[in-house]
Amino acid sequence: xxxxxxxxxxxxxxxxxxxxxxxxxxxxxxxxxxxxxxxxxxxxxxxxxxxxxxxxxxxxxxxxxxxxxxxxxxxxxxxxxxxxxxxxxxxxxxxxxxxxxxxx
Numbered sequence: 001x002x003x004x005x006x007x008x009x010x011x012x013x014x015x016x017x018x019x020x021x022x023x024x025x026x027x028x029x030x031x032x033x034x035x036x037x038x039x040x041x042x043x044x045x046x047x048x049x050x051x052x053x054x055x056x057x058x059x060x061x062x063x064x065x066x067x068x069x070x071x072x073x074x075x076x077x078x079x080x081x082x083x084x085x086x087x088x089x090x091x092x093x094x095x096x097x098x099x100x101x102x103x104x
Contacts, residue, residue, distance in 0.1 A: 017056035019063075024056045034060040064088060 015024045015033045024033035036053040040046040055063060068088050 015054050017059050018053045019055060019059040022056055024054065032057060036063070 026032045034055045038051045
């Protein structure tokens with residue numbers, strides 16, 4: 001026997017970028033955002049701390065650009081820096097992996 005009734009539940013209605021404070025809802029109404037997260041474990045300076053930052057598309061790629069620049073700066077004088085091109089952090093495109101999992 002099914003018994004039905006109205007149930008009030010909480011659901012995510014929007015995700016706001018933690019940097020620019022704009023909605024991450026696209027024109028089609030779908031939430032499009034990136035999550036930068038960390039959970040620092042035993043023995044680290046930030047033991048037990050957890051972070052979760054939501055980024056819109058623009059702020060995400062701005063962050064990636066800053067990280068690329070930091071990597072170039074850190075490896076400026078290394079002979080074999082192994083610095084890749086524009087695919088920094090990219091592991092898939094159109095549903096396909098760009099590199100085998102064991103190579104990551």
